[in-house]
Amino acid sequence: MSYYKFSEYLAGTYGEKVYKIPINLPSGCPNRDGLIAFDGCIFCGEEGAGFESLSSVMSVSEQLQKNIGYISEKYNANKYIAYFQNYSNTYLPLNTFQTYLEEACVENVVALYISTRPDCLNNQYYEVMAEVREKYSVDIVVEIGLQTVNYHTMKQLNRGHGLAEFIDSVIRARNYAIGICAHMITDLPMDDIDDVKEGAKILSALHVDQVKCHSLYILKQTRLGQLYQQGHIQPLPMEEFIERTITFLEYLSPDMVIQRLIGRAPEERSLFCSWNTSWWRIVEQIEEVMKRDHRYQGRLFHYLNGAVCTR
Numbered sequence: 001m002s003y004y005k006f007s008e009y010l011a012g013t014y015g016e017k018v019y020k021i022p023i024n025l026p027s028g029c030p031n032r033d034g035l036i037a038f039d040g041c042i043f044c045g046e047e048g049a050g051f052e053s054l055s056s057v058m059s060v061s062e063q064l065q066k067n068i069g070y071i072s073e074k075y076n077a078n079k080y081i082a083y084f085q086n087y088s089n090t091y092l093p094l095n096t097f098q099t100y101l102e103e104a105c106v107e108n109v110v111a112l113y114i115s116t117r118p119d120c121l122n123n124q125y126y127e128v129m130a131e132v133r134e135k136y137s138v139d140i141v142v143e144i145g146l147q148t149v150n151y152h153t154m155k156q157l158n159r160g161h162g163l164a165e166f167i168d169s170v171i172r173a174r175n176y177a178i179g180i181c182a183h184m185i186t187d188l189p190m191d192d193i194d195d196v197k198e199g200a201k202i203l204s205a206l207h208v209d210q211v212k213c214h215s216l217y218i219l220k221q222t223r224l225g226q227l228y229q230q231g232h233i234q235p236l237p238m239e240e241f242i243e244r245t246i247t248f249l250e251y252l253s254p255d256m257v258i259q260r261l262i263g264r265a266p267e268e269r270s271l272f273c274s275w276n277t278s279w280w281r282i283v284e285q286i287e288e289v290m291k292r293d294h295r296y297q298g299r300l301f302h303y304l305n306g307a308v309c310t311r
Contacts, residue, residue, distance in 0.1 A: 001296075002287055002290040002297065003249050003258050003290075003296065004255070004257050004258055004297060005257075005258060006257055006258060006260065009210075013139075014079050014110050016078060016079060017075075017077065017079075018080065018081055018111075019077045019079070019080050020080070020081045020083045020113070021063075021064060021067045021068060021071065021081065021083060021109075022063075022083050022085045022086075023063050023064065023084050023085065023104065024058075024085065024086050025084055025086065025087075025089055025092070025100055027086070027087045027088060027089050028087055028088070028091055029087045029091060029117070030091060030117070030120065030160070031158070031159070031160040032044075032087075036160040037158060037160055039158060040158070041157050041158055041159055042156075042157055042158050042222060042224040042227070043157065043216070043217070043218070043219065043222060043224045044222065045219040045220075045221070045222055045266075045269060059103070060082075060100055060104050061103055064082060064106060064109070078108060079108055079110050080108055080109050080110065081109070081110065081111045081112070082105075083112075083113045083115070084104075084113065084114045084115060085115050086115070088115075088116045088117045089114050089115055089116050090114065090117075091116065091120045094124055094125065094128060097128060098128045098131075101114075101129070101132045102132060102136070105132065105135075105136035105138055110138060110139065111138055111139035112129075112132070112138055112139070112141075113140075113141045113142075113181070114129070114140065114141070114142050114143065115145070116143070116144060117144070117145055117160075118144050118145075118161055118165040118166040118169040119160070119161045119165045119169075121142065121144075121169040121172065121173070122172070123172060123175075126172055126173060126175070126176040127176065129142075129176065129178050130176040130177065130178065133177075139179065140178050141181050141209065141210065142169075142173060142179070142180055142181070143181040143183060143212065144166060144169060144170075144180060144181070144182055144183065145159075145183045146163075146182045146184060146199075147184060147185045147188070147214075148184070148185065148188055148190075148191055149163050149198050149199045150190070150195045150198075151163055152190070153188055153190040153191050157188075158223070166182075167202075167206065170206045170208060171206075174207075179209045180206075180208045180210070181208070181209065181210035181211065181212055181257075181259060182203050182208050182210070182211050183211075183212045183214060184199055184211060184213055185214045185215070185216055186199075186213055186214070186215070186241065186244045186245045186248050187215050187216050187235070187236045187240065187241040187244055187245075189216070189233055189234060189235065193243075193244060193247060196244045196247055196248050197247060197251050199248065200247075200249075200251035200252040201251055201303060203252065203253075204251070204252055204253040204256065204301060204304065205304055207253075208256060209256065209257060210256065210257040210258070210259050211256055211257070211258060211259065212258075212259040213248070213258070213260060213262065213263075214262065214263040215262045215263065216235055216236075216272075217263070217265040217270055217272060217273040217274065218235070218270065218271045218272040218273070219269050219270055219271065220269050220270070220271055221269075225271050228271055228272065229271065235272050235275075237275075238277065238282065242285055242286050242289060245261055245262075245286055246289060246290055246295055249290075249295075249296070249297040249298075250297065250299040250300045250301075251300045251301060252297055252298060252301065253298060253301055254297050254298030254301060258297070261282075261283050261286055262274065262283060263279075264279055
């Protein structure tokens with residue numbers, strides 16, 4: 001296998017295929033409500049990342065019941081991950097956050113995955129997660145939006161935080177045995193191939209558990225969309241995205257689980273997405289190039305533990 005697929009990890013951990021169920025909470029983001037900024041990240045649409053989710057007006061149990069009913073019937077599924085997907089899900093009152101987590105701990109849910117920002121994680125929230133994990137015997141993974149390790153690019157993306165906040169959130173997670181998944185965009189036009197390599201090296205040095213790769217998509221009615229329409233920013237060619245993603249995998253620890261290699265966007269709201277190519281076809285091309293050229297995850301993972309002294 002060219003890289004450590006999420007499906008392989010789930011089957012090995014839980015003994016069978018596991019399905020991720022999106023949950024949409026009525027949460028917000030400090031980068032949108034004025035605490036940090038009002039505009040949010042330049043690529044983020046009004047619906048955040050949850051364009052395929054059910055309404056946040058529905059309770060957690062209702063969303064789970066409806067989605068599990070559909071998935072179990074269609075795929076004969078037995079085990080699930082409750083994925084708190086949209087916006088910053090730790091940007092909630094602590095008691096409310098705990099109530100939502102506990103409501104998701106129903107039969108056949110084996111793990112909770114919680115999407116958030118690195119600057120919305122502190123010891124209190126990790127303590128709640130650890131308590132829920134022990135009480136309900138579920139695994140908990142925090143999915144943290146990082147996107148790049150280049151602080152100049154972070155500023156251009158209007159992330160509202162730097163690399164230090166991410167490092168801090170990962171170190172704190174380790175104190176509570178909470179898993180970490182980092183989100184990375186491998187084809188940011190502001191970054192170069194060295195930024196991609198350094199991203200893989202930093203994630204590996206921090207012993208991040210999982211990574212979710214994205215390609216850059218551009219939505220209407222966003223700051224990024226305006227820059228694109230004005231000709232100030234251009235997406236990279238698909239061939240460069242493929243090369244950058246493979247290089248990222250080569251520098252990444254072989255123990256790190258790859259949740260996915262490319263994301264999806266709402267087509268009706270997109271100005272640019274995946275070079276008008278199906279996401280699965282791009283994944284196929286990545287895998288074909290890796291197989292053809294004998295490239296694989298961890299091939300260049302030889303830079304830690306005082307590597308220069310052991311040569």
